[in-house]
Amino acid sequence: MKKYLLLLSIIVFPVGYSSAQTLNDGLMMQKDNFCTGFIYMHDQWTEYWEGTRKRDNGNIGKLTTQSLTWVGNYGITNKLNVIAMLPYVRTNASKGTLAGMENIQDLSVGVKYNFFVKEWEGKSRFKTFGIINFSTPISNYSPDFLPLSIGMASTNLSYRLTAFYKLEKGWFANASAGYTWRSNVELDRPAYYNDEDETLYLTNEVQMPNVFDLFISAGYLKNGLQVELNYIQQNTLGGGDIRRQDMPFVSNKMNFNKGGILVMYYLPPLPELAVRLAGTYTFSGRNVGQSTTYLAGILYTIKFSGNP
Amino acid sequence: MRIKNHYIVINLLLFFTLLSACNKQLEETESLVPLAPVDLDEDAGNWTMIVMTGPDQVAVSAPADINSDAYQAELAAIKNAQSNLTQDQRKIIEYWSGGGVLRWNQILRELVAQYNRPPAPRPDGTYPAPDPENPFSDPEFPFSNPPYAARAYSYVTLAQFEALKSAWYYKFQYNRPAPYSVDNSIQALVPKTDLPAYPSEDAVLSGVTVELLKALFPAAVEEITIHAANQRNAALWSGKASSSDISAGLALGKSVAALFLARARTDGMSAAVGTPAQWAALDDSARVHWAKAGLNANEEILWQSLENPPRPPMLPFFGQVKGWLMTAQDFANERPGPPPSSSSEQMKIELEEVKQYSKNYTREQLATVHKWADGVTTYTPPGHWNDIAAEFIADEKYSEVRAARAFALLNMAEHNAAVACWENKFYWFNPRPSQLDPSIKTTTGLPNFPSYGSGHSTFSAAAAAVLSYLFPAHTQYFHEQKDEAALSRLYGAIHYRSDIEVSVEHGDRIATYTINFALTDGAD
The missing domain is CATH 1.10.606.20 (Vanadium-containing Chloroperoxidase; domain 2)
Known part of the structure; x- marks a missing residue:
């Protein structure tokens, strides 16, 4: 095992509507190492699910979301990492008159703890992780202009458990399940109609349903190369459907199932530098766009060797 | 050691589970205290009627002893x-x-x-x-x-x-x-x-x-x-x-x-949607109006739907619906003059202003746009003003009949504002900023009807006038809200400044018909 094989795993879900970030793989930074870099994301859809009805919209055309995310992962110990992210997000609709939005989105800071390891000498190892992640909007963006809002504007607290199994030959499998508590959000208007209970709320505060997500991946990981296939699922635990010919609403039930591929490679001439490429496709969903997402990132690992 | 680690994780999860249980529940309805009216309004049976011929038009027989x-x-x-x-x-x-x-x-x-x-x-x-x-x-x-x-x-x-x-x-x-x-x-x-x-x-x-x-x-x-x-x-x-x-x-x-x-x-509402033949004729009738105003009607760019696919305009004949306390002639008399011609220097300047707001707006301006958007799946601008009025009506502890009077006055003026504004819009039939310059993007939905004048401005001016009559101590507040509502449409890049300024005055004039009635209905 190369000691520089220090991986961040960040799957950004900005896709159309959602913007949670998760920290869901089974890999850790070594003590005193700091991995940092930028990940560019391009996400687009032309069809979306209005409730369960799939459709396009001539006043939206193609909805594109781009983001550039700074990421940083520091190894406090071999078993305890701190991971932070800060994306800048930009949206655009190819048709209609609605203006795109752009701004810094949510700062996320998480702690990942490897609390269990079982090793079968020379054959394989099994690890489990507990992760707690906090995210909150950094800019005062509006969540009330979906699908062009850059995010949901809630302050989130996620906790997740991850299990990771890897053969010494390089094959691995990873499963991670998370639960995200979302704070209520405030709109700029004094009243809104809630699709879920068909009620006019005479307040600017919107109750946000919590979210469950599942991330499963399997692939090959050895000698500075990671290749994986993955499956991502999000279920919003509550929320209403977009009604016929209506605009999406921040507390809608936004569910999806996605499949993707990820490649990460540590360049042999400069092993501190890694490139990361990923693609994800939405197979099914509810109140979200059927998006195709591409990620490209560059990550650099700095080793703070020798204790000061 | 392993057991201890497990213990920490479990404790942390428990802590955050408890945190997450904190209450997010919202109260959706207005909280109203039980109504104890300050005045019974015993003479309300003698207040002037508007639609009914008199308070006894419908007979109610004497009750049993x-x-x-x-x-x-x-x-x-x-x-x-x-x-x-x-x-x-x-x-x-x-x-x-x-x-x-x-x-x-x-x-x-x-x-x-x-x-x-x-x-x-x-x-x-x-x-x-x-x-x-x-x-x-x-x-x-x-x-x-x-x-x-x-x-x-x-x-x-x-x-x-x-x-x-x-x-x-x-x-x-x-x-x-x-x-x-x-x-x-x-x-x-x-x-x-x-x-x-x-x-x-x-x-x-x-x-x-x-x-x-x-x-x-x-x-x-x-x-x-x-x-x-x-x-x-x-x-x-x-x-x-x-x-x-x-x-x-x-x-x-x-x-x-x-x-x-x-x-x-029989108030004309059933004809307000119109027919495809009538929609097709809107251009020609507008050109007649432009010519009648002494302007070069043929060069005028007229309204088109910017929706995709193009949608027929919203209730183009609503301007012919009957008003309250106003005749069709009253509406025609109150109609403002023409908007700036699409080829005029003034229009160029106004369009540039809209474009600036479309590109550069502050977060406060966006909040104003969204506060007053009152678009799809909202109670609309007249509903927004009912929302505002409800608070003042509740605070006054009015009797039911006086509370009804306040809402009726407000909503007669709002209906008249709608008729007046729609009559004006389809009379001149001029284009939205995004039609003249497709690079103008909007921070709220673009309404599917002509630009001149602004519905929000007409509604809000009429509402502010009626509410200022009803609650004079709060006049300043109502007018601040009106100004904000009106300007929100410029900030949102869906209206020219002249749409707004002309319509504020228009709405104000429309409200006088309702207020003049109220001054003499016996309740004032």
Whole structure:
């Protein structure tokens, strides 16, 4: 095992509507190492699910979301990492008159703890992780202009458990399940109609349903190369459907199932530098766009060797 | 060691689970204190009528004597009901004790928001029209857009006002006290007043409102009927009205509703959507108007739908719908002059200003745009002003009839503002900023009708004028809100400045018709 094989795993879900970030793989930074870099994301859809009805919209055309995310992962110990992210997000609709939005989105800071390891000498190892992640909007963006809002504007607290199994030959499998508590959000208007209970709320505060997500991946990981296939699922635990010919609403039930591929490679001439490429496709969903997402990132690992 | 690690993780998870359980629940309705009116408005039976010929146009026969066996049996029924009240029944009493007029206004705003959705396009690029004969289909009937909503608010609130004036007339003619005043063993579960109970004002309100709402929002019939029944039950259970007070009130309310429904059938609304041939002729008629104003009509760029596929304009003939206290000639007289020509230097300057807002806006300006967006799935600008008014009406602790007057005055002016604004829009038929310059993107939905003048500005100026008349101590606040609402449309890049400035004055003039009536209706 190369000691520089220090991986961040960040799957950004900005896709159309959602913007949670998760920290869901089974890999850790070594003590005193700091991995940092930028990940560019391009996400687009032309069809979306209005409730369960799939459709396009001539006043939206193609909805594109781009983001550039700074990421940083520091190894406090071999078993305890701190991971932070800060994306800048930009949206655009190819048709209609609605203006795109752009701004810094949510700062996320998480702690990942490897609390269990079982090793079968020379054959394989099994690890489990507990992760707690906090995210909150950094800019005062509006969540009330979906699908062009850059995010949901809630302050989130996620906790997740991850299990990771890897053969010494390089094959691995990873499963991670998370639960995200979302704070209520405030709109700029004094009243809104809630699709879920068909009620006019005479307040600017919107109750946000919590979210469950599942991330499963399997692939090959050895000698500075990671290749994986993955499956991502999000279920919003509550929320209403977009009604016929209506605009999406921040507390809608936004569910999806996605499949993707990820490649990460540590360049042999400069092993501190890694490139990361990923693609994800939405197979099914509810109140979200059927998006195709591409990620490209560059990550650099700095080793703070020798204790000061 | 391993066990300890597990322990930490479990503890952390437990901690965050507890944190997450913290309450996110919201209260959705207006919290209203039980209504204890400061004045009974005993003379309301003599206030001027608007649609009805007089307070006794609908006859209400004299009630049975309070010593009669029939009435005593009614009292016994109330006592029996009160001895078995469930928690749900008490909640219904509490809800309606906030005031029937205020509650129905809130329900009406909710219905408008619920039905305020445009039809989706068909695969062939045409749009189906909502069909009142088939209200549950896709698209549902109605599409309660701003003009539809303005008219609905006015019909419901004015019918309530007229019905209550009539009820007051009979109340003080027959002077039958409320059950809780007749019989000491009947509890008053709402604040006690000396208002005569026959006919019951709650039943009048439920009867008149339910009939109008069933016509205006037919697909909501179930919800509307339940609300109305609850209101009558609350009056009975609370010791406020007997069953004969209620049946007389219900009959009066329904009869008054019939008068308004007859007017509604012939007020021009059914022709407001128009036909494809009429839509095609809008260009030509606008060119005639431009020529009549001495302008070069042929070079004028006229309005086109920017929706994809193009959608017929929203209620292009709403400007011909009957107003309240205003004739068609009054509307024509109040119509502003032409907007800047699409080829004029002024239009170039105004367009540039819109473009600047489209590209550079502050977060505060965006908040203003969204606060006043009042677009799809909202209660519309007239509903927003009802929302604002409701707070002041509740604070004043008005009697039901005076609360109804306040909403009726506001909504007559709002309906007139809608008619006046739509008449003006389709008279000149000029393009939105994004049509003249497609690079102009908007931070709120672009309304699918001509630009000149601004509906928000007309509605808000008319509302601010009426509310300033009703609550003069808060004049400054209403005008600040009006200015904000009007300018929000420039910030949102959907209106030129002149649309707004002209329409604020237009709305102000329109409101004077309602205010002049109010000054002499006997209630002032």
